[in-house]
Amino acid sequence: YLRKANSQAFRHAARPAAARPSALRFLTPFQARFLSDATRQAIDQAVKSSPVVLFMKGTPETPQCGFSRATIQILGVQGVDPGKFTAFNVLEDEELRQGIKEYSEWPTIPQLYVNKEFIGGCDIVLSMHQDGTLAKLLEEKGVLAPMEET
């Protein structure tokens, strides 16, 4: 149902015509911990790639973590339009995996963004799902799949 997690998009969005900057290789571990401009820009691109963006472990078809799976299931139940959704698999890209935690100032994966705004992780998505605020948010932002005509 949901488009395959697209870490390729993450790399294509980030990479200019020249090769990916290898500057990271020369940074000391201390320096490398801070979010580099290149990584920040790449994540900016990822976050605006679709109205609904999920940074997760694994893919929507094959989540690699219970919390990521739960979040994908909730988005499915809510009826998010697949055409308005992109998932990024942090397990395929260590730079993304660490970078997204600094970018969002949030220590765990999964992370849900709607219209470039950070919504939260699994706990928050689950409680918003249960109290109706998630349905309201998704509807307001116009990201739900159209109802089928009978």
Next chain:
Amino acid sequence: RIQAAAAVQAPEPPDYLDDKERGIFLRLREALDPVALEVQDISGGCGSMYAVAITAEAFRGLPVIKQHRLVNDILKSDIKEWHGIQLRTK
């Protein structure tokens, strides 16, 4: 008189907490002065994932995400070592 009131409000760490759970419990209690607090290792005793539930006046008026950020900040150095955290705040 003020001290007596504080003693009534602040929850005591239950006996069944292991050392790590107790450490987390006490740190959260000190930072947030909660009226209700639960800390549980949900990684089968491995100390790699915790379920935390906190009810605190400090959260009043804050959107849930800000409440969670507050807790993330307090437990920052622990969370880095963990596999995950399950957080319920109000």
